[in-house]
Amino acid sequence: MRLWSLHPRYLDRQGLVACWREALLAQRVLVRPGRGYTNHPQLHRFRAQPEPVAAIGRYLAGLADEADQRGYRFDRGRIEQRPGTVARIPVTRGQLDHERRHLAAKLADRNPDRAVLLPAVPSPHPSFVVVAGPVEDWERTPR
Template sequence: MRLWSLHPSLLDRAALVACWREGLLAQAVLSGKTRGYTRHPQLERFRAADEPLAAIDHFLTQQQIEATVRGYRFDRTRIQIPDAAAPAIPVTQGQLDYEFAHLRMKVSVRAPEWFRLLPPRPTAADTFTVVPGGIESWERP
């Protein structure tokens, strides 16, 4: 499961689609609708939010908005709380840098045309607030 901390506009098609699918899986876990992935480390930060389901739904909304901008059709009705407020989940700059390097490595091979469009520095998805620090404890490098 890769729930990117990066702004969805940075994700290539494959990463955006995968993030949407995995976000829906995370939503199912957080709402108690599945028994799989309940201990996945990437869910720690959403569970720590005041309202975990609203947090993942805000995250999904951001993915859906980016998909719409690109002309993709992600089914907005799958988001349980479509107007959830931004939870401002902290993410470290080190985590953001790590994810961006990981994305750049993947995209350089599978979508070189997208790789050339990536900016030099990453930005975080609107669900997150960047704070100083290294790679997050839940990351499995």
């Protein structure tokens, strides 16, 4: 599961669709604990929020907004609607840099034209706010 901290504008079609599907799976795990990949490390940041389901819902809405920009149709009816205010989730600059390198490698293989558009300092997904720091503790790949 890869729930990108990067803004979805950087993802190619395959990446955006895959992220949507993975985020829907994450939402299912948060709505119905005990089902699915409950211990996935990327769920920690959503579980740490006061309203985890609302937080993943905001994340999904950001992906759907990007899909709308591209003329794709993601079914917003699949997003769990929960009342409450959802604060932006902190993500470290080190995590964004790590994900940028990871995405650059993926795009170099499957969509080189899009890879060259990836900026050196990418923006985060609208659900996140950048803070100083290294790669997140929950990230399982080598730092």
